[in-house]
Amino acid sequence: MVGISVSNDTATDEGQRAMEDSADSGEPEIVAARHPAIKVHTEVRQPETTEDHDEKTFELRNVSVSYGGTVAVRGVSMDIFHKDITALIGPSGCGKTTVIRCLNRMNDLIPTARVEGELLYYGQDIYGPKVDPVQVRKLIGMVFQKPNPFPKSIYDNIAFGPRAIGIKGNMDEIVERALRRAALWDEVKDRLGENAYGMSGGQQQRLCIARCIAVDPDVILMDEPCSALDPISTARIEDLMQELKELYSIVIVTHNMQQAARTADRTAFFTVVSDEDTGSRTGALVEYDRTDRIFSNPSDERTENYVTGRFG
Amino acid sequence: MSSDIERTSGRARLAAGGARSATLGALGRQPGSQVLRNRIFFGLIVVALSIALLGLALVLIDAILKGRNSLSLDLVTNRTSPRAERAGFKVAILGTLYLIGFMILMVVPIGVGAAVYLEEYANKQRWWNRLIELNIQNLAAVPAIIYGILGLAFIVRGPLDLGFILFAGSITLALLVLPVVIIASREAIRAVPPSIREGSLALGVTQWQTIWRQVLPAATPGILTGIILAVSRAMGEAAPLLLLGATTFVTFNPQPFSDTGYTALPVLIYNYATRPQADIREVAAGGILVMLAVLLLMNSFAIWLRNRYEQRW
């Protein structure tokens, strides 16, 4: 299990009572975490793994991100597991997109962004001094909120990545395999030369997924991939994710918590913490657990409020 | 932050001023005189536009009337000559072709390269990058003849010391239109949405590959338009070339790298135009028509290009 370090508010009466309560119950750290008077820096309880997805793809230790002096998200610690679908949910502004963009170093593109803490990928520090962000992105791919196909043909959209990176091999096969895995092959196999912009939104997004797959990553990050799509396309992509899970670890940010409930193995709930003194709003990880527990039996009151729709 | 406040208060001030004026207007005047004043105003601005268009028409019509007699194949195949019946623009056309040809070879890589640097690589906060931008803005408005002095001092003489050769004229013209190419290319590159770049980078493609394989191809129609604009400008410039040795009454084909003399279309037109004989001035007018026709063709091509390949994002 994990240690907790509790900060000073146990000095208050409330805090004292909360500590006594928590000692009584069987899960001291969780109850302690629930009480708002106690600021607790806990590592979130790691769920028992009953399947063989026990290799850790990502390990985050106290990761904080700030943009030009303003802290966007603070103190995120969690482990993401191999071939899981991990969902990041929470209200807007809680930092879920910021966190996911750290995983493939896309935050590097923002000049004022600073990432602190430790971020490991299969044991290697992603932000290590010798690490090449380009290499990181080859292994950790991303699908964006608004489908962004290139102004090229469908074939060239898929082939662009492998060609640019230098993947040798039969390009036709690579393209077909990527499109098949993205459940798009049958729909477009006769019109690979057409401009990608002629496709519908849902097809474009699946094209973007195929494009991401074509460079053979380990991980697919998805930043609200369905928020610009209609429900039917959304459902197709959710089905697709279950297939993709066989081959890739998936981390998905979604503002649609039912989507997380439907698709994810594990879910992390983030929230916005307002500092009353400075008025600043910072994102923070509240709870991270197996999806069924998050939704049916959350440990933190804030999680419960969110998933039952009381706020957010 | 403070600029936000300035902006909103600026807008608020304008809105308030407009509202005050509109209300005063609505309450102040009687209907009759107001309608008359409106009509007069409308008349005035239409007259203004008409005068501008009339001026344009007169320039064109005058050139056509004075030049139509000399329009023949001879005009472009005859060599330079003080005699009107033998005078033509062949030497000047060749000179312009060489000048512009070399100019394009120099200005496209440098201009597009500078634009790529400024849009894709440069940190906009650094002072030297802002200095570069300021320089480009200023250079765009420096008079052409000053570029002539620059060429005279540094290219024809001075460090490069190339002599009064056509290539020196090319370099000078390239410097003259470089700001045009840079500014137009920057616009074209800026128009490519960031999502395309993000999509490419997220695949593990390097920055330069993203630029070379995604951004530049997408920006090409805009860049081409900029190049055509630059070429149009350079084709019509006579002043700087006057300082760089293009005035001699050259009667043989130009050698780009020897100082045996060269000329360009606008320079020869100027030469013919300032002669006392009316018949050779007709040749000048003919040359003007040829030049205008070429410019028209090029700019129509640019417009067609823009319409055909304009990317709707």
Add this chain to the structure above:
Amino acid sequence: MAAPEVVAPEAVGVRTRRLEASSPRYGEKAIKALLGLCAALSVLTTTAIVLALLGPAVDFFREVPSGDFFLKTEWFPTQGFFGVLPLVVGTFNVVLWAMVFAIPIGLGSAIYLSEYAPSRVRKVLKPMLEVLAGIPTVAIGFFGAYFLVPLLRDHWPGSFLGGPPGFFMAGGAALCVGLMIVPIISSLSEDAMSSVPGGLREGAYALGASKMRVATRVVFPAAFSGIVASIVLGVSRALGETMIVLMVAGNRPAMTLNPVEVIQAMTAYIGVTATGDIATGTVEYNTLFAVGALLFALTLVMNMISIRFVRKFREVYE
């Protein structure tokens, strides 16, 4: 620059998940440096222009006291008269009357196109004005010398302003330069006026204001900075124009603002002297650079003012 081969996945037994760069990517760094050099060329060019002008200008001012240059009123370098004022006044003659023509015409056109013209009409007329901007200055100079000035000469009202013009005429050049500048003023002003948010106009219309009032009291003040920027840019362009003044305004320096008379503009002087047979290195030859330096300084000041006004305009609307 290409990464080493990454073979199709099925062939690899164990995945390599190394995060270090597969190659040092010198190519990327070299390209960035090369492109930076291209951009820095602009600074180099400006420096070169300044040096090209300053060097001989300094030599010039060693021989000719600057008091003589800036204050004396006779310009005849081969005879030892180095007062630049006639050139400046002559240039100003052309620029002044050019702006007197171009500002109302340009602004009127801009207001019409921006506030009154239906969009179909605007689509046709706006490009037509732009054509005017693309006509080479030799052509406009030709028009001025052989159509406009003769026309004015033939129909000149008696001895107005001192009599009918001769072959060269500052006012004729001014009209031509003005015509050339109209697209600059009209295009930039129209852009500025179009950028004014529709909400401002609609609010005024809703209060019952007429189109004229909206155009003059709402849109015009709102776009004012942009309009001023366009005018200043026009002045800068007029200052630097060479071919038209060479062909139409004449080549005799004169301290007059009378448009009927012949003058010599700074640019014309530079052009004529550089192509003349004065020996290089002499003080007479260096007058070219002194006048050039003055011209460059004037246009630079105009450009900086214009940039300042554009920035001010953008600040409110962007």
